[in-house]
Amino acid sequence: MTLQINDTAPDFEADTTEGRIRFHEWLGSSWGVLFSHPKDFTPVCTTELGVVAKLKGEFDKRDVKIAGLSVDPVDDHKRWAEDIREVMGAAPNYPMIGDPELKIAKLYGMLPATAGDTAQGRTPADNQTVRNVFVIGPDKRIKAIIAYPMTTGRNFDEVLRLIDSLQLTARHKVATPGNWKQGEDVIIAGSVSDEEARKTYPQGWKSPKPYIRIVPQPTG
Structure with a gap:
């Protein structure tokens, strides 16, 4: 499935570092950002997760809930968080979603249906297309999609600028x-x-x- 702007963001239930969530219910009436990662313990993603942790107050000001997703189990996410804290000075202070069966990556069109049903044995290169940012409105519709290669760290100041524009033009x-x-x-x-x-x-x-x-x- 290829998702486009104005499509309803697919709902899902999953384990996260902050407990099990149903995505739409967790979003409530807030805006949301779902940003994905091809694998835990990867260098660029380590820096990105720390950057977002430091910017969480800016997202909170805009009533935006943040969730990260990586196609590995939640236990790995929790171990990775310690590395992120050491490297970046801040660990994720938002849910990191586990996707060890690749279900959410497929649901959001980031991996093909033929990708199999386990993250085990897959390399970051196998999952290199799991590098999207989805901005979701309170109506649960996708307002923006940005895709990045693995070698380019995402600019989250730009994501905030984008949200400022989306929220202004919605009003x-x-x-x-x-x-x-x-x-x-x-x-x-x-x-x-x-x-x-x-x-x-x-x-x-x-x-x-x-x-x-x-x-x-x-x-x-």
Whole structure:
């Protein structure tokens, strides 16, 4: 199955480092980030998990729940956490999902159905496609998918920027331009007519081209 933006994030039940969860129930009414790893005790993933642990307060501010997933058993995740603490100065402070039978990796389209049913004996290269970030909205729909190769550590500041944009555009009929950051000007969505836009933005907008309407970032 190939997942796309606006698809419902598949639900699942699994063991994690913080106990057994049912994914949709665990998310509740929050936003969510599910980020995956090809195997425990891999170097780039070790750094990523520590980075996310240090940024957890930023995700909390945005009402975003974080879950990591690696195609190894939870007991391995717990041992790996000690390495992450030693290397990065912070161990995962969010659930790490075990996927030793590869069920969730397949459910989310990160491994083919022919990949077998056990993580045992598989190398990181065998699982190299299990390197996705899924951003999930409170409606349980996938809002963004980012895939990275094993050799490139993920930029979680960019994930936070992406979430800022998604949350803003969910509240207001705007889009964010390239390289946008919190507090910068935004673009009135193309679905909004000029007549409707004048009601929301009576002060008007900048329009370098007829199809671009730039306004200050809405608040609230």
